[in-house]
Amino acid sequence: MKTKVFILLLVMVLAIPLIYTKIQTRSRDIQHQRTVLSSYSFPEEPLQANTRLPSFQFKDMTITPLATFLIRARILSRNDYRFGQEAKLSPLDLALGWKRMADPSVYKALNIRQSSRFYFYSWKGEPPVPRQEIVESSANMHLIPADKSVENALSKAKEGKFIRIKGLLVEVRDNDGWTWKSSLTRSDSGAGACELIFVEAALEE
Secondary structure, eight states, X not given: OXXXXXXXXXXXXXXXXXXXXXXXXXXXXXXXXXXXXXXXXOOSSOEXXXXXXXOEEETTEEEEEEEEEEEEEEEEXXXXXXXXXXXXXXXXXXXXXXGGGGSHHHHTTSEEEEETTEEEEEOSSSOSSOHHHHHHTEEEEEEEESSHHHHHHHTTOOXXXXXXXXXXXXXXXXXXXXXXXXXXXXXXXXXXXXEEEEEEEEEEO
């Protein structure tokens, strides 16, 4: 019995530095994201601009930037992915809402869910705002963390919170010809309407 207690205490003592290091790392990551994003102004709706940045290699795939992208929005829903070709790059999707779709009195009147890389919404009776406004003020966004620091920051993203994201809308291509391309407009819906973002910085508020 004493031996078991001793082993348990030893494991706990050895674990403390590892836990402390992990907490310190996450704290540094969040501070880094805050520093990067502090120099940018985030408008009421997503800000997109053309770019001529060259393609680059990332996780054995070719990433082609299509536009720069800034967004501050409410997290309406979150879904994490572990399997599939897409999950190698993008471990999570966030359904985001801005303008009136960031208002709890609006989005909470909707039944919102995510599945299979899509974002779905429905309502009873009349929608809280016109359907086209829902389409143009919310979207499912596939997020590709640029590094571990960004990944750690995104891991804290919770439904109902605001998040700021700086990154690139991109097209991804692998050596087998598989492609995944971002939408470049907020007015579309259905297949191909999601944004695919190479996230350079992110911070939950």
